[in-house]
């Protein structure tokens with residue numbers, strides 16, 4: 001069987017069209033503020049594409065850029081200014097931050113109502129409790145939409161999440177649990193990860209290791225969601241993006257799989273716009 005390649009770009013396009021239509025009906029355009037530290041080229045690419053999408057759906061946006069040497073106090077002061085700015089509905093602090101800045105302290109400083117990354121402890125706690133009313137981290141939210149596009153009911157399924165970060169693995173596990181799946185989270189210290197993966201009806205990989213996940217790790221018919229974005233050298237001397245999954249081989253075992261690029265990445269950005277719209281609507285209603 002050759003798996004269905006889940007078209008993340010197309011599904012993201014549908015989410016963005018919906019966001020754009022709903023934003024157009026608002027009294028005030030939603031506003032997104034991005035904080036970017038350092039000069040990592042990949043981070044700059046991601047932030048550029050977020051700002052481009054924001055403009056396309058009719059949002060205002062602004063970016064505060066800082067050198068790698070910026071102090072934590074300076075970042076916290078900018079977060080406070082965005083918290084206080086009435087035209088800013090969503091605040092995103094691009095990660096990773098440099099080591100001298102305490103990421104959790106910065107997340108804690110963001111107004112939870114403007115926390116469009118869903119990383120403030122209040123929003124993370126709401127996600128963990130399986131409840132509505134909070135903002136959900138963009139990548140796991142996008143992954144869940146992609147999964148549900150091929151499997152609307154996850155009740156009783158075995159889901160395995162590779163990676164236990166605050167931004168992907170932990171909220172992904174919480175969302176799958178809320179969908180009534182049986183969830184296992186594997187990480188760097190896990191013994192026999194391939195064995196765990198072999199029992200997965202749904203496998204979400206967020207590790208950052210190019211082509212780590214092989215075809216013999218995959219249960220026949222599984223749904224495979226690849227969050228990894230890894231740049232690798234090509235024999236021709238160029239480079240290209242690959243995921244955490246050996247796509248060509250796994251495709252012959254799985255029933256559905258997301259490609260890289262064109263899978264989870266575009267959905268992450270679409271969900272950021274969706275969260276910004278949600279935050280703007282909640283704030284404008286008051």
Ligand SMILES: Nc1nc(=O)c2c([nH]1)NC[C@@H]1CN(c3ccc(C(=O)N[C@@H](CCC(=O)O)C(=O)O)cc3)C=[N+]21
Nearest residue numbers: 046093094095096117138229261262263265266268269
């Ligand atoms: N606070 C915070 N929130 C984030 O959501 C966040 C972050 N920090 N730090 C970095 C990661 C990475 N990330 C991506 C989003 C879109 C693509 C994306 O659209 N990728 C395209 C390809 C892009 C390319 O060609 O380079 C694709 O997969 O098709 C990739 C990566 C969001 N992140």
